[in-house]
Amino acid sequence: xxxxxxxxxxxxxxxxxxxxxxxxxxxxxxxxxxxxxxxxxxxxxxxxxxxxxxxxxxxxxxxxxxxxxxxxxxxxxxxxxxxxxxxxxxxxxxxxxxxxxxxxxxxxxxxxxxxxxxxxxxxxxxxxxxxxxxxxxxxxxxxxxxxxxxxxxxxxxxxxxxxxxxxxxxxxxxxxxxxxxxxxxxxxxxxxxxxxxxxxxxxxxxxxxxxxxxxxxxxxxxxxxxxxxxxxxxxxxxxxxxxxxxxxxxxxxxxxxxxxxxxxxxxxxxxxxxxxxxxxxxxxxxxxxxxxxxxxxxxxxxxxxxxxxxxxxxxxxxxxxxxxxxxxxxxxxxxxxxxxxxxxxxxxxxxxxxxxxxxxxxxxxxxxxxxxxxxxxxxxxxxxxxxxxxxx
Numbered sequence: 001x002x003x004x005x006x007x008x009x010x011x012x013x014x015x016x017x018x019x020x021x022x023x024x025x026x027x028x029x030x031x032x033x034x035x036x037x038x039x040x041x042x043x044x045x046x047x048x049x050x051x052x053x054x055x056x057x058x059x060x061x062x063x064x065x066x067x068x069x070x071x072x073x074x075x076x077x078x079x080x081x082x083x084x085x086x087x088x089x090x091x092x093x094x095x096x097x098x099x100x101x102x103x104x105x106x107x108x109x110x111x112x113x114x115x116x117x118x119x120x121x122x123x124x125x126x127x128x129x130x131x132x133x134x135x136x137x138x139x140x141x142x143x144x145x146x147x148x149x150x151x152x153x154x155x156x157x158x159x160x161x162x163x164x165x166x167x168x169x170x171x172x173x174x175x176x177x178x179x180x181x182x183x184x185x186x187x188x189x190x191x192x193x194x195x196x197x198x199x200x201x202x203x204x205x206x207x208x209x210x211x212x213x214x215x216x217x218x219x220x221x222x223x224x225x226x227x228x229x230x231x232x233x234x235x236x237x238x239x240x241x242x243x244x245x246x247x248x249x250x251x252x253x254x255x256x257x258x259x260x261x262x263x264x265x266x267x268x269x270x271x272x273x274x275x276x277x278x279x280x281x282x283x284x285x286x287x288x289x290x291x292x293x294x295x296x297x298x299x300x301x302x303x304x305x306x307x308x309x310x311x312x313x314x315x316x317x318x319x320x321x322x323x324x325x326x327x328x329x330x331x332x333x334x335x336x337x338x339x340x341x342x343x344x345x346x347x348x349x350x351x352x353x354x355x356x357x358x359x360x361x362x363x364x365x366x367x368x369x370x371x372x373x374x375x376x377x378x379x380x381x382x383x384x385x386x387x388x389x390x391x392x
Contacts, residue, residue, distance in 0.1 A: 015144040017202040041108035048115035050296035054309035064115040084203040103130030135159040151199040158191035209267035223295025253370025265335040293323035317365035352376040
């Protein structure tokens, strides 16, 4: 069912389930474009998050960041799994996907106001646009795929109910508060579990792993861009070049190590059953959020050495070391059963997490974190080598 983008696009194809063992299944250019537009939203959220932290509004900033990032991640995740099973690549499919991308860009435009001013108007409407477009995709799949019609209808119905809830909460003063957000988030998270109970969609393990890997790659890249901008600002401010160089070196070592650590895993081996796949997929919420927060944390530390912001040195350090520790821990937890040398690797991983958190209290937390992350990669390579040469 792979359709070449160079031989013309049909206006309408039956939206039938693709094979879960289809050979040579890779991400399409539309999916890559989708990811790129979503990362624009991630960049806006991370930038607003760093601003909140630098102003000393740490508690409010973290809470708002967690909530806004959930909306971005959940919309991205739903399209990713749907496309893995039902990508027809016809004109109608492309147009509806572009509508979803428009919703993502609207969310990006409203991200800063949501974090800095608690104004969720723009981001809520962007989210609703995306989710209603997603419901229309599921209704189309229900019309064409008779075998999984009940599953597809459950997805569409669940999304529509959730969106009614979001709009209703938006109409309440204060947007219903954190309680209504959490209740609606639980409903959203429950929709796939309820729908797949009727019949499993035919998502492709290797395709899903590639899509998650690409998004991880782009988010880490966004962290590098944010860090580069912050370092340039520091140099322009005539800050001691040695201090800035140590921050830049520590940031690069960290991001390079996080990339290496994530892509050293064999994710498709983890995606063998729906339950484990859902745990793996849902767990990436915190992993993506921590990757984006790492860039914001580095920017915060650079701002600190330039004399900007109201946070203390230790608070700035914690805003960098905690996301890195979360990322390292989650990579291990989400891929643990798909890797070798589990017991010893667990010890090494836990040690690295504790050491990164301990780096918060050092004189050079960013550089210390980068060195620890680099040592973790070295230890991982040694363990992989030992596991590879062991007799089976």
